[in-house]
Amino acid sequence: MKDHQPAAQQAGRPILQGVSLRGGAGGGRVALLDAAGRDELATIGTLTRFPRGAILQAEGEKISAIFNITEGLVKTYRLTEDGKRHVLAFLFPGDLVGLYEDYRYLNTAEAVNTVTAYRLPIAALEKLLERDPALNLAFLSKACHDLRQTQRHEIMLARREARQRLLMFLNMLAPQASAIAGNPQGAVLSLPMRRLEIADYLGLSPEAVSRGLHALVREGKLRLHGLHQIEVLDRGDLAALTG
Amino acid sequence: MKDHQPAAQQAGRPILQGVSLRGGAGGGRVALLDAAGRDELATIGTLTRFPRGAILQAEGEKISAIFNITEGLVKTYRLTEDGKRHVLAFLFPGDLVGLYEDYRYLNTAEAVNTVTAYRLPIAALEKLLERDPALNLAFLSKACHDLRQTQRHEIMLARREARQRLLMFLNMLAPQASAIAGNPQGAVLSLPMRRLEIADYLGLSPEAVSRGLHALVREGKLRLHGLHQIEVLDRGDLAALTG
């Protein structure tokens, strides 16, 4: 139970988090920027606030800035021609939003709950990256982190059964879980997103998500406290699926 | 990793390809390194040759170097505890192999056919990245490129029907296709990998891949010339799924 340290995040300053390319910290998520780097980003950035449902950036839109989340949860998604929506990632404080190609956003980014984020104009950011190698390295580290994360997501999607996708999903959220007093095996996961959003992330129907979760409850591995709090009773089953 | 031999010098020079972060080239895949950058990599690198089936690096192994492919095709995969194999990517000349975390490879990389690649020792590469901002930026560009590619792959996997996954797969290979003389609509795709490898990449059984391909043949959209050459008769259907 070493995690749970969002203490480092003041809502007022940029912060970049991820697993560093250099080892250390036992493979845990750490700050990729020192104070100087954060100050530099703060210089060019503007703190912005988004209510739930707000679109930070839309697929195909000409890029003007990327965002660094300091509070709240953001989802990025893409729409397919048959009207389905695929959620590519849930982004937390310390993450960057705004992958682009040919200076156009690839995905739509939407606030899942109330979000505060630093808006970093792309032109200023590029100049900064050109002249600050440390910042450049931090962004490279972050990109590699996101790449690893996306690969894990991909492996989740390759699982055929809803049950296993759900278990891997819960496992990915485990690091962010708060420990339960008196039960080191258990933890309470906070899921701010709706069932439909989970379904779009897992490539399932919301019905399948619901059925899967309740099946795990019946098996005695989970307990639901409302819709957005999940108590993991046996963390062993989850850990087995890290692959 | 016992079956690799140093290769002749003329087999290639380091080359890094991808869609640049800066626009230009109409979003096409371009060289991310200038001559100077390539020379720098050549200085620390060793050209190496791998026969089909050779393991360039194994999941969980302590990292010693990453590879820059100059010829041939590499697949990266991860094994799940139920014995299934998920292929994360097919890597072509101009690509990098060796994503790691905590200085251990995340995935296994295997040569699909005869491969030549530059072996770049990680320590030397890190030093180079520290003192050369241009190289650093090129690697950041490449990481973003791979991230976009992985997201496309993810969206493919989220498709429910085998037919659509196959179409998106062919569409991703389209840029590498050689045009057919006299038919601007058509192209010949080269698929060096086996059906099983395609299946592991698409999250399908090899039977489903076979059935899907032949269904497209029956519809008159494809023609097979042997197992590794696919002629695309109507490129329109593919383009519709760019996702």
Place this chain on the structure above:
DNA sequence: CGACCCATTGATCGGTCTCAAACATTGTGG
């Protein structure tokens, strides 16, 4: 040229999607 591996084809089974309806939660205005 032969042996092995891979690719194809066929039949059955299982799991999720879909459609539909009951239920719970959230947000709103009186």
Place this chain on the structure above:
DNA sequence: CCACAATGTTTGAGACCGATCAATGGGTCG
């Protein structure tokens, strides 16, 4: 503060699609 309305969630029944198992045919490499 409560009641109502609008979403969002859960549960059920049937259809569809790919996985699996099994067998045949074709390529490839020694």
